[in-house]
Amino acid sequence: MTALFETAVRVGAASRTTIDTPALVLDLDRFEHNVATMARFCRDAGLALRPHAKTHKSSTVARRQIAAGAIGIACATIEEAEVMVAAGLPGVLLTSPLVSDGKIARLAALLRQAADVMVVADDAGNVARLDAAAARIGRRLGVLVDLDLGQKRVGVPGIAEGVALARAIAAADNLRFAGVQTYAGHLQHVAGHAERAAATRAALDSARALVAALGEAGLPPAIVTGGGTGTFRIDARGGDDETGEGAWTSPLTELQPGSYVVMDAEYADIQFAQDADWPFVPALTVQVTVISTHVPGQVTTDGGSKAFSLDGPVPRIVGPLAGGAYAFAGDEYGRVGLPPGVAPPPLGSRIECIVPHCDPTIALYDEMVVVRGDAVVAVWPIDARGRRALPRVPPLR
Numbered sequence: 239m240t241a242l243f244e245t246a247v248r249v250g251a252a253s254r255t256t257i258d259t260p261a262l263v264l265d266l267d268r269f270e271h272n273v274a275t276m277a278r279f280c281r282d283a284g285l286a287l288r289p290h291a292k293t294h295k296s297s298t299v300a301r302r303q304i305a306a307g308a309i310g311i312a313c314a315t316i317e318e319a320e321v322m323v324a325a326g327l328p329g330v331l332l333t334s335p336l337v338s339d340g341k342i343a344r345l346a347a348l349l350r351q352a353a354d355v356m357v358v359a360d361d362a363g364n365v366a367r368l369d370a371a372a373a374r375i376g377r378r379l380g381v382l383v384d385l386d387l388g389q390k391r392v393g394v395p396g397i398a399e400g401v402a403l404a405r406a407i408a409a410a411d412n413l414r415f416a417g418v419q420t421y422a423g424h425l426q427h428v429a430g431h432a433e434r435a436a437a438t439r440a441a442l443d444s445a446r447a448l449v450a451a452l453g454e455a456g457l458p459p460a461i462v463t464g465g466g467t468g469t470f471r472i473d474a475r476g477g478d479d480e481t482g483e484g485a486w487t488s489p490l491t492e493l494q495p496g497s498y499v500v501m502d503a504e505y506a507d508i509q510f511a512q513d514a515d516w517p518f519v520p521a522l523t524v525q526v527t528v529i530s531t532h533v534p535g536q537v538t539t540d541g542g543s544k545a546f547s548l549d550g551p552v553p554r555i556v557g558p559l560a561g562g563a564y565a566f567a568g569d570e571y572g573r574v575g576l577p578p579g580v581a582p583p584p585l586g587s588r589i590e591c592i593v594p595h596c597d598p599t600i601a602l603y604d605e606m607v608v609v610r611g612d613a614v615v616a617v618w619p620i621d622a623r624g625r626r627a628l629p630r631v632p633p634l635r
């Protein structure tokens with residue numbers, strides 16, 4: 239049976255209530271709304287969009303983002319980048335430094351396949367090694383200076399270091415200074431909008447200072463990329479609208495948000511803006527099954543700590559049991575405290591929960607079951623999940 243035929247059989251035979259659980263369920267109408275909304279927003283704001291594949295790890299999702307107008311795909315890992323390039327997707331940007339020999343070799347192999355692959359860097363030694371790797375395959379690699387906006391994770395710590403690194407990139411024979419990355423991960427989930435807007439504006443002021451200094455150094459960055467789901471409107475519109483503190487223009491030329499495409503309980507919990515609700519809707523649930531009903535006031539499900547990421551809020555139940563309290567009861571078990579006055583659903587009933595934190599939950603699954611209403615219409619592989627410690631080589635005989 240070919241994979242395509244197998245998928246057709248599974249899709250034809252299945253409805254939302256007959257899939258096997260735990261399963262990741264993508265609501266296509268909601269997903270399409272999110273994809274279109276962010277694409278429209280960026281178009282209207284005059285910004286390019288390079289959505290982050292770290293959220294979905296799926297070339298099928300990425301292809302739809304590109305079809306809606308995205309100029310490329312941001313990737314957190316070399317595995318994600320390899321899958322996106324193999325799928326023929328343009329504008330792959332690696333948003334984390336690659337420093338080991340193995341990863342730099344894999345990046346060079348990607349560059350051979352796709353001349354527009356780019357990577358960020360925050361270290362001159364790393365830049366020299368990227369240069370040597372690009373030299374070996376005879377192509378120029380685009381490298382962006384990563385600027386730390388206060389998260390203290392990766393990135394050059396200041397303006398002088400950023401200019402020095404840009405000079406090193408521009409001076410390297412086999413590299414091209416492609417621009418600046420400035421991602422404020424520590425600000426995405428600041429719960430209050432006013433606080434998030436003020437902090438984002440202050441952080442992006444350092445990005446603007448770097449852009450200005452690079453201009454003075456004769457190295458104006460063509461790309462200034464950053465932003466996420468929590469700050470995308472602030473990143474784009476500037477503090478003028480968001481803080482009431484006067485005119486301010488964003489230094490960014492493009493946004494690289496990830497979570498917006500499916501949303502999650504973590505983002506739903508923060509205040510989007512003073513004047514508006516989230517324009518994105520939760521599109522991804524984990525569906526679990528009631529497997530035991532003996533304890534009064536609760537039912538037990540097949541969705542435990544291997545079915546949901548544990549770093550966010552608890553799974554948020556939607557549908558008839560909305561308001562019920564989800565708790566983990568083991569690796570393969572969940573416990574749902576029934577809302578007052580609600581009778582326990584019969585054995586085998588399905589319960590859907592908005593994912594707590596989308597990225598790490600998706601990374602637990604091999605595929606998403608795609609539904610329109612109750613009909614299963616597709617199965618999309620999460621083809622960039624997992625890690626490879628060694629390059630794929632032909633099996634030894």
Ligand SMILES: Cc1ncc(COP(=O)(O)O)c(C=O)c1O
Pocket residue numbers: 290292293312333421423426465466467468494495496497498
């Ligand atoms: C470098 C970078 N860019 C963009 C994003 C996307 O952020 P979000 O999922 O909040 O939109 C992330 C998320 O962790 C990230 O690490």
